Amino acid sequence: MSSINYSVVVPAFRENGNIRPLVTRIFRALSQVNSPVNPNEVEVIIVDDNSRDGSVETVEALRREGYNVRIIVRTTERGLSSAVVRGFREAQGDNMLCMDADLQHPPEYVPAMLAALSPNKQFVLGTRYAKGVEIDEGWPLYRRVISSGARMLALPLTSASDPMSGFFGIRKETFLKARQLNSDGFKIALDLLVKCNIPSEAIAEVPFSFGVRAEGESKLTGKVMLRYLEQLAELYWYRFSGLIVFAALLVLVLFVLMARALLNSYGGLDGKAQSKY
Ligand SMILES: Nc1nc2c(ncn2[C@@H]2O[C@H](COP(=O)(O)OP(=O)(O)O[C@H]3O[C@H](CO)[C@@H](O)[C@H](O)[C@@H]3O)[C@@H](O)[C@H]2O)c(=O)[nH]1
Numbered sequence: 001m002s003s004i005n006y007s008v009v010v011p012a013f014r015e016n017g018n019i020r021p022l023v024t025r026i027f028r029a030l031s032q033v034n035s036p037v038n039p040n041e042v043e044v045i046i047v048d049d050n051s052r053d054g055s056v057e058t059v060e061a062l063r064r065e066g067y068n069v070r071i072i073v074r075t076t077e078r079g080l081s082s083a084v085v086r087g088f089r090e091a092q093g094d095n096m097l098c099m100d101a102d103l104q105h106p107p108e109y110v111p112a113m114l115a116a117l118s119p120n121k122q123f124v125l126g127t128r129y130a131k132g133v134e135i136d137e138g139w140p141l142y143r144r145v146i147s148s149g150a151r152m153l154a155l156p157l158t159s160a161s162d163p164m165s166g167f168f169g170i171r172k173e174t175f176l177k178a179r180q181l182n183s184d185g186f187k188i189a190l191d192l193l194v195k196c197n198i199p200s201e202a203i204a205e206v207p208f209s210f211g212v213r214a215e216g217e218s219k220l221t222g223k224v225m226l227r228y229l230e231q232l233a234e235l236y237w238y239r240f241s242g243l244i245v246f247a248a249l250l251v252l253v254l255f256v257l258m259a260r261a262l263l264n265s266y267g268g269l270d271g272k273a274q275s276k277y
């Protein structure tokens with residue numbers, strides 16, 4: 001039986017410069033005396049979309065040095081969310097974490113994030129909006145505005161304080177229950193929270209200080225933001241369609257009742273007094 005209990009999944013596109021510091025820092029953090037998680041029970045899975053920038057060679061070198069890391073290279077698919085889903089499907093651990101490659105999610109929080117998962121806490125969310133943590137001053141104002149807007153729009157869907165952080169974990173048993181996942185765009189955490197129907201008491205939150213990208217460039221484009229709005233519309237329908245249909249039926253019934261009352265007041269529906277108008 002595999003002794004791997006924890007899988008850290010990292011979607012990566014053109015992140016070669018960040019992979020070595022990411023992996024070495026994750027395992028260094030796990031090897032600290034106070035780490036709640038045994039590093040020998042952890043695997044790291046990089047899901048790369050055929051970057052061809054030396055990422056494969058970097059991972060091979062790390063493996064030779066003894067780090068439990070592997071890389072999946074996808075050649076026919078692209079996108080952050082679908083890369084995460086692929087990594088989760090291939091993960092051996094019952095406890096799975098998703099984090100970015102660019103060190104904006106500091107690897108030093110990985111032990112606490114992994115340890116927060118348990119049968120009672122099926123989901124863990126790294127949150128940037130809590131006491132004692134901060135967002136790096138170098139993170140641009142326009143990104144802060146977009147992030148706040150995106151967060152507000154998601155408020156009716158989940159009680160989680162920062163479903164947009166991109167730093168989150170889920171238990172495999174819950175992930176396997178997800179139906180109709182939307183693997184487009186960047187917001188896989190929000191999709192999982194809604195589609196797995198995770199109650200607020202099953203969500204653990206771990207405050208973390210959000211950094212700036214170490215190397216390379218962000219892949220968040222206008223198209224990705226548009227996809228987010230489409231995804232929100234789908235999630236609102238998913239969660240509230242019953243309510244929307246009920247409200248529509250209620251309006252229809254009220255309309256019919258009002259129409260009947262109106263017709264009655266003009267002489268009834270029995271045709272005694274035909275309309276003069
Ligand atoms: N495999 C794969 N990985 C991708 C792709 N696009 C992005 N990634 C990887 O996904 C991670 C996040 O991408 P960034 O380009 O760094 O995105 P960001 O603008 O910093 O946004 C991140 O932070 C936001 C928090 O403000 C998060 O909301 C967002 O989900 C993401 O985590 C990085 O490791 C990046 O390489 C893709 O098409 N394919």
Ligand SMILES: [Mg+2]
Binds near residue numbers: 100102104213218
């Ligand atoms: Mg980033």
